[in-house]
Structure formats: structure tokens, C-alpha cells
Amino acid sequence: MTTGERTNRLMAEEKLPTRAQDFSEWYNQLVIKAQLADYAPVRGCMVVRPYGWALWENIQQALDRRFKATGHQNVAFPMLIPRSFIDKEKSHVEGFSPELAVVTIGGGEELAEPLVIRPTSETIIGHMWSKWIQSYRDLPVLMNQWNSVVRWELRTKLFLRTLEFYWQEGHTAHATREEAEAETRQMLDIYADFAVNDAAIPVIPGRKSDAEKFAGAETTYSIEAMMGDGKALQSGTSHFLGQNFAQAFEVRYLDQTGQLQHCWTTSWGLSTRIIGAIIMVHGDDQGLVLPPKLAPYQAVIVPIFKTDEEKATVIEVARKIKADLAKSEIRVTLDEREGMSPGWKFNDWEMRGVPVRIELGPKDVAKQAAVLARRDRPGREGKISVALGDIVTSVASLLGEIQKSMHDRALAFRQANTHATASKDDLKTAVENGFASAFWCGSPDCEAAIKEETRATMRCIPMDQPADSGPCVYCAKPATSRAIFARAY
């Protein structure tokens, strides 16, 4: 083998498959190569690595401040739940029984009652609330917990579906149906606001059909996003639980007139799956592209030098830039790793999706300037030279521009791949590589038939509905609302 051939082959090995070649394999390799996560020794479990966890921490902060601003408090409930709790709410049991992990032995002894590892915490929270809530004066109860849960899934994929996953689950109890419904909708809005403004992911907030809703919910809402391959990903959910859990767990209060009433409850969750969405919405063939507001590093400085003297001056200026940016609350790192060429570092940080790269070499130092390269526009056209004196403001405004243009690009992509469809055939074509928006009469039979014939599921009935009406895409009976159909993760 000649040197040239060997070099080409090695470069090919380091590169990702393109998204067009094999989207699924592109995703799998990217998660590993960007060092977000790795496979754990147990099937279907993942280890979230420091870079992935830093991203999750930024997501947590963005959400947590929204939760606190709306009056929620964080709590911690235990991971182990008596098996009998799950059985108390009928549709909850039916939904979760197949995917429970159950502990039957503790301290070497068979347990009198098996314990399940929480698949979600409605039941144990309902149990505790029944002790804590007595009066209308105790309401509303507004809680949230950051934790992990276990669901024994058959087919897994890093971040999108693992046996154990990290999330937050919010749980609230209210005196009236109206108040609980308003809470459910409020949290849906918060998720949408976070997705759009922080993750730069345009989402469709909507209501789930009965077939797709949460086990035990009266109504489930979700935000749905389109991935880079046109498939849908449910990226956050908010459930109106009615009085189902309050009745199962006797969560009751005395109202102003002395009547004993069941509470109205809600729950809502957003998981590390959102990281999968960020990867699949924004990533390109070079690797990750992270939205500035959530990126662990918003900027990386790559120093360039040949001689020791050059190194000394370049590093000194680079450290100054780093300090200045950090002072302005910009998350920045300086890549001082030895033994890697600048070109290698460029590629490495592109793989990891850092929004802005600052290239600094002797030529730049001589001009008192630096080169800024934006990740969302690869190649030369994404590079500009800026004066060192302006670097903080330049980087800050560039980050803002990137954040906006990432969202706009994702929105344009979704719009280009969403089609209003009036016939079954149109719908079938549309879901090959995007979303279909179609009138639906509301019948579960039509929904099931569409799923059967097109492999697409109903993602949601968008909150935002045009005022028109038309024939159901399947049975042609009059329908007043449109639904989104798509293949989904």
C-alpha cells in the first residue's frame, strides 16, 4: 500500500459516515466520537461522559430556572417503589408492567413484597401526598425532581432510548380541574420556550391521541421536533392526570365548604433524549453543532506556532483572550494540548460542536487580530478576522447570530419537509422523509389504519390550528382539526 492510500484510508476511518449515507450510523458514531456518552457493560445502558454531562447540566439550568420562576420546588423521592403501588392505577399498570425492573432480593433475603425500580414516580408521590394534603390551603403542591428512571426497553439507542435515563419529572396537585389543566399547558409552553430559545429546535406543541398518551393520563401534550432525516422525536411531555392518581392514592382535601374532594394532578417530563434531538437536528457531516446557549464550551482558542518564541507570544495573547472572554461570562477553553497539529484540533473541535473557534497565530498577533470561525458555517466563508480589542463583543454577537441562524435553519428545514396532505397516498409519500399535516376525524380506527399502512404514527394534534375544516385523510368524514403524522424515534 502506498503512503497516499494509507493516509486516505486512515482519514476515512476518522471521519463519520455522512448523514445521507447512513443517518443511524452517523448518529451512533458521533455520540461516541464527540465523547458525549459510551456504552455501559449492561445492555441498553449508557455512561454519560463529562462533555455530555456538561451539556445536560446546561439544559438542567435552563429548565430549572424556568421551573423555579413558576413556583416549583425540587424534591427527591426514592428510587424503589412497592410493586403494589404500580398496580393501583389501572391503565398505569397496563402501560408499565412489561417494562418494569423488579427487585426481589435484599440483603440476601427474598423480599416479602417485590420492589420496582421507578419507571416514573406518580405512584409514590401520590402515596406521600395523601398524607401531606389535608386542606385546600395546602394546594397547589408544585414539585419537581431531577433523577433517573428505569424502563426495560427492547431496542435501545444512546440518549434516545436507554434502560436507564436521566430526566426531570414535575408533579403538581391542584384544587380544580381548570387549575390543573392550566398547569399542564403552562409546562408545555415552558418546554417549547426552552426548545426554541435555548436548544434552537423549532417544535410543534400539541395534544396526543388516546392511543399515544401516557399510561394513566387523561390528556397528554407533547412537543414534537423534526430530526435531520425527517423523522419525529417527542422531545418533552406534559400530562393532565385528571383525578386518576388522586383516586387511586386517596389524595383528598377539604374545600372551603367542608366537602372532601379529590385533587387534580399533573406530571411533566423532559429527558436526556433532548440531547439526541440536539444532535440530530443540528449536526452535520463534520460532527456536532451545539447551540451557543447550551454548549459546554461556547468558544475554543486554538493557538498556532512553529518556534518556541512564537509559542511564548501566542500563548500569552491566547491566555489574555481567554481571561477576557471568561470575564464576560463566555464559556471558553484554550486548547494547549501538545503534539497535535492545529488542523487536527480544528477537526476535533468541529466534531464536538463548539460554536466559535478562535484561531490565533503569529500573523494574527502581529496584526493584533484573531480569526473567528463559526461552526454552523464550515469552511472559509465562516471565518472572519477581528481586532483583539473587539474580540469580546465580536464573539458575543457572533454567538447570538449563530443561535438565531441555527434555529432559523432548522425551522426552514422542517417547513420544507412538512406537507399538507389530503389523500392517503399523499400522506404515505410525505412521511417517507418528513411530516404530513392532515385532517383527521378523531377516530382511533383511522389512526390505527394509517399506522398500519404507512408506518407513520400520529405525533400530535397541534395546539395551533387553522380555522378551516375538511375531510378526514383516511375515511373522508368531516374533520375539524389537523394532525401531524410522521415516522418517529
Added chain:
RNA sequence: CGGGGCGUAGCGCAGCCUGGUAGCGCGCCUGGUUCGGGACCAGGAGGCCGUUGGUUCAAAUCCAAUCGCCCCGACCA
């Protein structure tokens, strides 16, 4: 649970058909030359060949069983 693929150095793989001293690339360590888009040379460390059992003078290689992982389909945030 069905279909497919794979377990050999940290990673990616070859070797297995046709049994006989375990190999290549990347990465890692040392030294030197390099460095503005994935550098190069020289030297070096690193392996119960997934596990168990069988056949054989001899097994990474043949036979059987078993475990695990990944990918594709039915359930799901």
C-alpha cells in the same frame, strides 16, 4: 421475540476455509524533525484470541453448548 452481523492489544480489524512460535493500522510511551485544515522518522510497552466442554501429539483455527454486544422490524420519554 423474529431477521442479520460480531466477539483476537485501549480502539478498528486481519489470521480461521486448509490446526503447528499471534499479526496490521490507529492510539499510547521515549527522542528528534514538524505545526495557518486530520504531520513524519526512529525506538518501545501492551494479548487466559468472549466463556465452558469436546476432538487432537497440538486449537484463535475443527465440533458442541453457552454468554454478551451491535444493527434491522413489533412496545416506548
